[in-house]
Amino acid sequence: QQQVKQSPQSLIVQKGGIPIINCAYENTAFDYFPWYQQFPGKGPALLIAIRPDVSEKKEGRFTISFNKSAKQFSLHIMDSQPGDSATYFCAASMKGGKSTFGDGTTLTVKP
Amino acid sequence: NAGVTQTPKFRILKIGQSMTLQCAQDMNHNYMYWYRQDPGMGLKLIYYSVGAGITDKGEVPNGYNVSRSTTEDFPLRLELAAPSQTSVYFCASRFGTSRDYEQYFGPGTRLTVT
Numbered sequence: 001q002q003q004v005k006q007s008p009q010s011l012i013v014q015k016g017g018i019p020i021i022n023c024a025y026e027n028t029a030f031d032y033f034p035w036y037q038q039f040p041g042k043g044p045a046l047l048i049a050i051r052p053d054v055s056e057k058k059e060g061r062f063t064i065s066f067n068k069s070a071k072q073f074s075l076h077i078m079d080s081q082p083g084d085s086a087t088y089f090c091a092a093s094m095k096g097g098k099s100t101f102g103d104g105t106t107l108t109v110k111p
Numbered sequence: 112n113a114g115v116t117q118t119p120k121f122r123i124l125k126i127g128q129s130m131t132l133q134c135a136q137d138m139n140h141n142y143m144y145w146y147r148q149d150p151g152m153g154l155k156l157i158y159y160s161v162g163a164g165i166t167d168k169g170e171v172p173n174g175y176n177v178s179r180s181t182t183e184d185f186p187l188r189l190e191l192a193a194p195s196q197t198s199v200y201f202c203a204s205r206f207g208t209s210r211d212y213e214q215y216f217g218p219g220t221r222l223t224v225t
Contacts, residue, residue, distance in 0.1 A: 004153075006153070009151075032211070032212045034212070034213065034214075036216075041218075041219075042218060042219075043115075043201050043203075043216030043217055043218050043219050044154070044201070044214075044216050045216065046213045046214070049211065049212075049213065089153055089154065093212040096161075097142050097144075097159055097161050097167075097207070098156065098159065098169070099144075099156070099212070099214065100156075101146075101153040101154040101155075102153050103151070103152055103153040104151075104152070104153050
């Protein structure tokens with residue numbers, strides 16, 4: 001049973017567009033929701049993260065929206081650039097160490 | 112700081128062979144993790160450790176073993192390699208007491224079993 005479901009699997013946008021990636025979780029014990037960015041041949045790196053006590057967090061062009069009642073959260077990339085082309089993973093973590101990752105979204109930003 | 116380092120970067124194994132994937136971190140993190148990433152899939156947790164001498168199973172532990180004798184090192188052992196273990200393996204670490212659970216990942220080991 002997958003605890004974190006991510007969609008879409010792939011996404012193509014034009015430069016300047018606003019791609020949106022969605023995740024849904026099941027376990028209400030999760031208390032930390034990060035997004036990781038991965039470039040080909042590299043390990044994932046933290047992009048932005050949110051706790052369930054806030055509904056939105058913004059860092060530069062990246063925004064997380066969080067809906068605790070619906071158990072959903074999403075990543076928005078404003079003014080997307082070709083350099084944002086990568087695979088994005090959402091995750092859900094809980095105290096005690098374990099994290100569960102979504103299956104990833106491959107984003108392509110066309111010039 | 113070197114961060115999280117993994118060796119080797121690439122390896123080809125024959126079915127039934129064994130090997131150890133090495134992982135080390137120099138950030139004094141007490142939590143360490145091993146994940147596998149199959150094409151088009153997310154990261155699946157194999158094993159994790161919350162401190163030296165303490166390890167626990169993740170989602171997909173079968174066919175693997177780990178040990179954690181020091182804070183810095185967390186090797187992953189594959190016994191009797193099978194084609195289903197062909198994957199990219201990532202090691203990660205984080206502080207265990209911080210409010211932020213950010214994991215720092217190594218560059219990965221690409222393993223092929225034929």
